[in-house]
Amino acid sequence: GQIEHFASLAPDALRSFEQARELAERAGDLRLQALAWAWIASLHGNAARYEALVDALNRALQLAAPDDHGSHARALLALADAEMAAGWNERAALHYQQVHRHATTEGDLAMIAMLTYNRAAHQAHALALADAFGQADTGAAWRVLIEAESSQRLDQGIGNNALSALTPLIRARLCTVLQRWDEAIELFDAFMDQGQREGLSHGYAHLQVTRAWCLWQVGRVVAAADGLAQAQHGVDAQRDADDR
Numbered sequence: 094g095q096i097e098h099f100a101s102l103a104p105d106a107l108r109s110f111e112q113a114r115e116l117a118e119r120a121g122d123l124r125l126q127a128l129a130w131a132w133i134a135s136l137h138g139n140a141a142r143y144e145a146l147v148d149a150l151n152r153a154l155q156l157a158a159p160d161d162h163g164s165h166a167r168a169l170l171a172l173a174d175a176e177m178a179a180g181w182n183e184r185a186a187l188h189y190q191q192v193h194r195h196a197t198t199e200g201d202l203a204m205i206a207m208l209t210y211n212r213a214a215h216q217a218h219a220l221a222l223a224d225a226f227g228q229a230d231t232g233a234a235w236r237v238l239i240e241a242e243s244s245q246r247l248d249q250g251i252g253n254n255a256l257s258a259l260t261p262l263i264r265a266r267l268c269t270v271l272q273r274w275d276e277a278i279e280l281f282d283a284f285m286d287q288g289q290r291e292g293l294s295h296g297y298a299h300l301q302v303t304r305a306w307c308l309w310q311v312g313r314v315v316a317a318a319d320g321l322a323q324a325q326h327g328v329d330a331q332r333d334a335d336d337r
Contacts, residue, residue, distance in 0.1 A: 094132060100291075107136045124164070127156035131167035138171045138178075141332050146175055166195035166204050170211060177215035185215075202251045209244035210260060213237050217263045221303070222335050224270045234270040241267065258287040266303060274307045281307070298327030299336040 094109030114129035134149035150168055157164040173188035189212055196204035216237040220230060245260040265280035281304040289297050305320035331337040 098132075098136070104136075104140070107133065110136065123156050124158065124161055127153050127158075127161055127164035128167065130156065131164045131171065134168055135171040135174075138175050141178075143175065146171065162195040162199040163201065163204075166192050166199065166201065169195070170204070170208060174211050174215060177212070177219075180219075202247070206244055206247045206251065209240060209247060210263075213241040213244055214259070214263055217241065217266050218333075218335070220270050221266045229270050231271055234267050238264060238267045238271070258284040258291050259293070262288050262293070262300065265300075269303055269307055272310070274310045277307045278304060278311070295330055295332040296336060298324040298331055299333075301327070 094106045094113060097106035097109055110129050110132045114126055114133065117123075117125035117129055130149050130153035134146050134153055137143075137146040137149055150172055153164060153168040157168065169188045169192045173185040173192060176182075176185035176188065189208060192208050193205060196202075196208065216233070220234050220237065223229060241260055241263045248257075248260070261280050261284045265277045265284070268274075268277035268280065281300060285297070285300050285304070288300065293300070301320050301324035305317045305324065308314075308317035308320060328337060
């Protein structure tokens with residue numbers, strides 16, 4: 094399940110985690126059950142299936158022993174991400190801190206890197222949405238850009254090359270908010286297709302229209318119109334209501 098997820102955010106990973114959960118139940122392995130439920134919660138959150146997320150989270154946290162830091166970290170990360178999506182940023186910040194504490198206790202640098210990425214991704218999303226309504230917070234965008242770059246350096250430092258297009262695409266969105274048009278276009282051009290292969294196909298139209306906006310700003314009108322036309326075909330596939 095983890096291989097499928099980190100290769101391309103594959104929806105089939107859910108089936109693998111469900112199989113792991115069923116086998117753990119047959120074996121009476123509570124620790125593995127908790128971890129599987131935590132992963133299932135995370136995947137439901139990624140797919141915006143929030144009722145299923147709540148059910149899986151409850152099961153994970155009920156089964157996880159106090160010293161099961163891996164399950165707690167994974168489950169609380171899913172919870173914090175959902176709270177960010179709901180706009181409950183202060184509550185999310187508290188749970189991100191708990192994730193960090195569990196991951197640090199476990200010595201899990203990969204989880205810390207994932208925490209840093211997820212938090213930056215949600216913040217970038219909120220900033221880009223505000224920017225679409227002319228309410229850009231450039232100071233916050235600079236801070237999140239630094240956090241995204243830190244996440245990328247941490248991944249590189251621990252040899253984590255999975256889903257390597259995701260952070261550069263966050264940077265591209267933040268560069269758009271900061272009106273660094275050429276830099277944003279360069280990042281979109283370098284990583285959009287790779288991002289689609291790595292599981293961002295559901296958000297591809299949003300990336301295309303953001304790139305088109307940048308192209309318009311630098312006077313590349315024909316390319317902007319072409320990108321916008323391509324983006325319109327994928328609007329209904331957008332998983333997130335804000336993106337649509």
